[in-house]
Amino acid sequence: MSDAAVGFFRERFGLDDRSLEDGLGSALTHPVDHADLFFEYSVEDSVVLEEGLVKSGARHLDQGVGVRVQQGERQGYAHADEIDLASVQVAASTARAISEGDGRGRSVAVAARATAGHDLYPVARPPTEVPVGEKVDLLGEIDGYARSRDPRVRQVMASVQSQHRHVLVAASDGTRVGDVRPLVRLNVQVIAAEGGRRELGSQGLGGRYAFSRLLDPAAWKPLVDEAVRIATLNLAAEPCPAGSLDVVLGPGWPGILLHEAVGHGLEGDFNRKGTSAFSGRLGERVAAPGVTVIDDGTLAERRGSLNVDDEGTPTRRTVLIEDGILVGYLQDRLNARLMGMEPTGNGRRESYAHMPMPRMTNTFMLAGPEDPESILGGVANGLYAVSFGGGQVDITSGKFVFSANEAYRIEDGRIGAPVKGATLIGNGPDALTRISRIGNDLALDPGIGTCGKEGQGVPVGVGMPTLRIDGLTVGGTEG
């Protein structure tokens, strides 16, 4: 996959090794710690259905190059949307304006570094080359099926997005590596109405695999069933309790808990700066025994996975919390260097128009020993939450939130009435110490997560088993 990307940029834009070296040379006219060039050529398409019609299709081409220069803690960055040596040189002169110091610069010889060794998403046919007619037909089938599931279904919106991205990184340490990244996503949203009430249900799935997989009814029918189920269930939802409760979280997408409670707080930039609630806490207990949290960019076909990060570092499996002890941070090159640690393959950027920073890939908790039924059975009075919208975190105070959109009371160990979605809030450094039961049913989310940080969105994955947290604040309306 790296060779394919390298070849793509060479043939289409004339970016052979010599021009990469000349481009880097422009960035290296003064001594700097690191410089890199990031080339990108991206094609995206989307088709949306509503009111039974695919009313519009869209297609986007985005290409460009970003040039970065690092010296100490400083970074200079410039980008252009023309991929040629002249644009690189102009951008480089802007980027290096930030560096100081005298002395001669240096030249660099690029070569393919030891490749990642993994090819996590070998897709033969780019999803953006699948004819739009197939996508339109798929959404039509979904619409018909959704309306047939329940007479209370009033609105169906479905969308399918495809992306195909070529990237190439050339860096001052001689790195030259590329990647070809497919990404597909199918989403179904349903509004159900009954007795003057209207409620929403949605579900999605996706990943870095062939588009044809979405065409399989065995893939999309359960998706529609879920969206309809959640919307109709919420028609009967009662007001949610408010206050501190014992909460049982279902497996999979509720793993947002980890993304918000600890994931962002363990990103290397915040810890290098000392602004995270987890700063300086390596080796300390930050979660209950039995809690092991991993960030792994090497899972095949996952939305959050990458062969190499956007700085050319191979991705890997990084243990963040082991049996409750904080053992690792997520690092990009800059913060790894400043903290005297190794890059972990977590240097990501939204596009050539953005600077990399430490980001998550797939973040999940390992399974524990317990049967999920018995975890529910052990709660006298609490909340069971199985589906969420999104979340957010203040990494300095440690406070995090995530918003449930499918939840139930637990009464005497049994699942009771559905309750309206509410936001749950906790404190990252101690929320995970109050995990008292961990289930044996680890699941990952279906491929629908996007993480936002400093205005940059990147695709991510989350996951965990069923678990119980004691004393989480539930933001309902019934005090």
Added chain:
Amino acid sequence: MSAALSGLEAVAHALAAAERAGAADADALVLENDAVEVRVRGAEIDFAKQARERDLGIRAFVNGGAGLSAAVTSTSDLSPEVIERMAGETVALARATAPDPHAGLPDDGFVADAPELGLIDARDREQTLEARIERARQTEAAARASDPRITNSEGSQASSDFARISFGNSRGLRAEYESAYHGLSCVPVASDASGMQTDYWNTVARRLADLEAPEAVGREAARRALGRLGARRVATAEVPVIFDPVTARGLVGNLVACLSGYAVYRESSFLAGRLGDTIASPRVTVIDDGRRPGGLGSKPFDGEGLPTRRNVVVQDGRLESYLLDSYAARKLGLVSTGNAGRGVGSGPGVAATNLWLEPGEATLDEIVADTPRGLLVTGLFGHGFNPVTGDFSRGAAGTWIEHGERSHAVEEITIAGNFGRMLADVDAVGSDLRWLGRVAAPSLRIARMTLAGE
């Protein structure tokens, strides 16, 4: 590859190509941006970033019998060959979508004037990188110097974005304008024995001269961060909640989502079918005005080329208007309000221009003094708002009020309610309208919400 086209030249080339490919109608938008951002943290430059971008978006309609079919494409490669190819792809894509009797360009009424809206001061382009760095440095220094408990920061950032927007359609419209957007922000970290806290302050303007002074931004950011120290939870209760201008504008943003014509015709807004009804307390008046001089959301024409204008959205609690583009207007049997939003990569949707809650008479301090017991919210987080039902539940931070006085800082709590009820329960609106973005609000108080804590 030949040299890239720009501005109206690229627009004209795209429209001609779309016509040759068989489009019945088309419009095209070119967005050209020059942007610079610098961040200073402590005594050091953190980063300096510069960019030049050009993007073209093409929307084409083809005849489908029962109506027009539509498609949209965009490209950041503006060479003539690629523009030609993308125009052809847009038309081909449009042939694959369904005919829609309401689709199409506006019938008429395209913008015919070029008002001076104070969107840019051309001299601001000349400011050097060093001067921008200095502005960020002064902001950061002011925050750090204001109190010994300000021990760290994420940094202070100065940014400027200069844009040229060029637009045209197959009816012969050609229009363009320039605009600028400048920002200065500060994110300090305060710490004491109780732990670390952070908050921020920022200023945005169309001209550098209209930004708040760096020292003022730094000091206000530090004051807000310090105000969070010693924060603790409080007991679950139903209490009055006061929102400062930072958080009140978030509520106005939630309202905007419910007033979009698209949400209304899809019946995915709890305000669908409520035009003319009382939806809020008589203290609530909301205006949207796309031609406000120097406004952060001002522009001469909207995303479909229709002139922008002033819309009274809510008057004394009564819903007077939705926010509409021509498509949503047709779906609802109404008329466009000049609120078509348009990103290069999308067809029009609906967007607010400058949209604000009209200020009242009382100061924030007077509203606090008038509240025997309750919460002053200075930070909201999480996405817990459902426009379909109006259900609202978000994480919050702020200051507890006891006996009409500010008491200790509060954190790790949520506030919840139903938005329809919340709008009706607005029982105080402050005089302190702050333009922190395109959507703005003064402080306001909601008579009761459920606070969840211990």
